[in-house]
Amino acid sequence: MFTLITLPYDRAALEPHMSQETLDFHYGKHHQAYVDNLNKLVAGTDFETASLEEIIRQTAGSQDKAAIFNNAAQVYNHDFFWQNLRPADSTKEPGEKIASAISQAFGSLDSFYVQFKETAMSQFGSGWTWLVKDGDKLAIMKTANADNPLAHGLEPLIAVDVWEHSYYVDYRNRRADYLDAVLRHLLNWEFIENRL
Numbered sequence: 602m603f604t605l606i607t608l609p610y611d612r613a614a615l616e617p618h619m620s621q622e623t624l625d626f627h628y629g630k631h632h633q634a635y636v637d638n639l640n641k642l643v644a645g646t647d648f649e650t651a652s653l654e655e656i657i658r659q660t661a662g663s664q665d666k667a668a669i670f671n672n673a674a675q676v677y678n679h680d681f682f683w684q685n686l687r688p689a690d691s692t693k694e695p696g697e698k699i700a701s702a703i704s705q706a707f708g709s710l711d712s713f714y715v716q717f718k719e720t721a722m723s724q725f726g727s728g729w730t731w732l733v734k735d736g737d738k739l740a741i742m743k744t745a746n747a748d749n750p751l752a753h754g755l756e757p758l759i760a761v762d763v764w765e766h767s768y769y770v771d772y773r774n775r776r777a778d779y780l781d782a783v784l785r786h787l788l789n790w791e792f793i794e795n796r797l
């Protein structure tokens with residue numbers, strides 16, 4: 602049985618950048634639905650006792666396993682997303698290790714924000730934007746719908762949801778404003794640096 606992760610903060614902790622109402626729907630309804638659907642789909646199969654990572658790697662690209670892949674990946678992606686955010690009142694800057702890795706790859710932290718936002722804005726329709734580890738290099742990538750870096754042999758460091766349900770309550774159609782808020786106010790740099 603897969604279960605909805607416990608948030609590492611209160612549902613109102615991301616305000617004013619992300620409202621409790623968004624968390625109530627995005628975490629409480631959307632994320633919960635992916636967990637419930639996955640449990641129904643894997644009941645009685647070999648995947649019942651597998652980890653999310655194993656299911657994602659074993660079903661990626663398989664037409665007849667698309668529903669299992671989509672729901673397992675969406676559970677994984679949202680687990681990752683909530684954990685790479687932090688309460689809005691904790692003003693932690695990136696640690697030295699992650700800051701220098703980002704500067705090396707993208708020029709500066711500010712230039713990283715700009716490039717990440719450009720990639721996220723260019724995702725047509727639903728999907729995700731990621732900072733990934735490709736060997737010892739860092740890269741920004743986007744994926745459509747539920748697709749994620751694990752399905753491509755890459756390790757995620759940052760996940761940002763760009764499905765409309767992640768910003769429509771607080772920002773309506775303004776994906777750019779949502780991205781600024783997440784990137785500049787809500788990233789949990791400790792979580793990200795620990796995965797480097």
Ligand code: MN3
Pocket residue numbers: 627631679762764766767
């Ligand atoms: Mn979502």
